[in-house]
Amino acid sequence: MTMTPPLAALALLLAAAAPAMAQDAQALAQENFVQADADGSGDLTREELVQLISLNAEDDLGNARRAKRMGMESRAFDRVDANGDDHVSRDEIRAMARR
Ligand SMILES: [Ca+2]
Numbered sequence: 001m002t003m004t005p006p007l008a009a010l011a012l013l014l015a016a017a018a019p020a021m022a023q024d025a026q027a028l029a030q031e032n033f034v035q036a037d038a039d040g041s042g043d044l045t046r047e048e049l050v051q052l053i054s055l056n057a058e059d060d061l062g063n064a065r066r067a068k069r070m071g072m073e074s075r076a077f078d079r080v081d082a083n084g085d086d087h088v089s090r091d092e093i094r095a096m097a098r099r
């Protein structure tokens with residue numbers, strides 16, 4: 001697991017409530033979450049999380065662009081899905097951002 005990105009970097013790539021982020025960037029990240037959540041379930045499947053990172057990369061939020069280039073999406077998903085139910089909730093993203 002030497003390639004596992006640090007949690008702080010994960011928070012940034014998901015653009016989740018990182019204290020350093022400007023308010024408008026966080027608003028954009030929230031919009032992207034809603035857009036990525038294709039079925040409106042309030043949480044993200046692996047595919048939806050990949051979409052979120054793509055949207056964040058397009059908006060150049062956090063380090064999403066670099067994460068995408070490095071193909072870190074799937075690894076990020078595994079780290080963020082704390083309870084292993086194959087869905088990433090807002091709470092799980094927030095919990096990770098706080099760590
Ligand atoms: Ca969903």
Ligand SMILES: [Ca+2]
Pocket residue numbers: 081082083084085086087088089092
């Ligand atoms: Ca989960």
